[in-house]
Amino acid sequence: MQIGSSSITETEFEALFKAHFRELHAYAYSLVNDWDNAEELVQNLFLKLWERNDWAAIHTSVKSYLYKSVYHESLNLIRREKVHLRYQTLTKPAMENNTGDAAENLKLREVEKHLANALNKLPEKCRAVFHLSRFEELKYQQIADQLNISIKTVETHMVKALKILRKEMAEFLPAMVLLLLNLLKK
Numbered sequence: 021m022q023i024g025s026s027s028i029t030e031t032e033f034e035a036l037f038k039a040h041f042r043e044l045h046a047y048a049y050s051l052v053n054d055w056d057n058a059e060e061l062v063q064n065l066f067l068k069l070w071e072r073n074d075w076a077a078i079h080t081s082v083k084s085y086l087y088k089s090v091y092h093e094s095l096n097l098i099r100r101e102k103v104h105l106r107y108q109t110l111t112k113p114a115m116e117n118n119t120g121d122a123a124e125n126l127k128l129r130e131v132e133k134h135l136a137n138a139l140n141k142l143p144e145k146c147r148a149v150f151h152l153s154r155f156e157e158l159k160y161q162q163i164a165d166q167l168n169i170s171i172k173t174v175e176t177h178m179v180k181a182l183k184i185l186r187k188e189m190a191e192f193l194p195a196m197v198l199l200l201l202n203l204l205k206k
């Protein structure tokens with residue numbers, strides 16, 4: 021299916037959804053290995069397409085565009101899950117060693133929750149660059165190559181991410197320093 025105009029009707033969109041949802045869901049499932057996440061991923065993709073409603077930006081067949089979008093959204097989901105798992109792995113020893121101090125555990129959970137929210141507030145590209153730099157430990161050139169952007173763009177995204185995180189996490193800075201010191205002692 022090739023879309024010629026810059027927008028489509030609700031009926032055309034519904035037909036597009038019905039024509040491709042099952043196959044895209046199966047494809048997403050093959051990538052993320054989670055039925056519900058795959059379904060949500062494809063539904064969110066169609067929701068974004070409907071909200072944007074800019075079909076003139078699609079320069080390939082709609083089917084190719086949808087498959088490529090599902091692929092990228094699946095990779096983003098996998099990356100987010102990796103970040104979450106790595107963060108849990110880093111904080112779990114601190115949580116286990118401090119089980120006697122309920123107030124400290126509560127504060128740690130609050131810091132974890134706030135950090136997760138702060139990371140989710142980052143724009144998608146910014147979050148991807150930050151994740152690749154800080155969690156995957158890639159160099160800026162590697163990130164630029166992987167995301168097909170310039171090194172200057174990587175630097176810009178990192179500056180923006182750090183600025184947002186610094187602002188969002190300012191009240192938790194003392195608690196994070198203590199957490200890191202506890203992790204380094206082990």
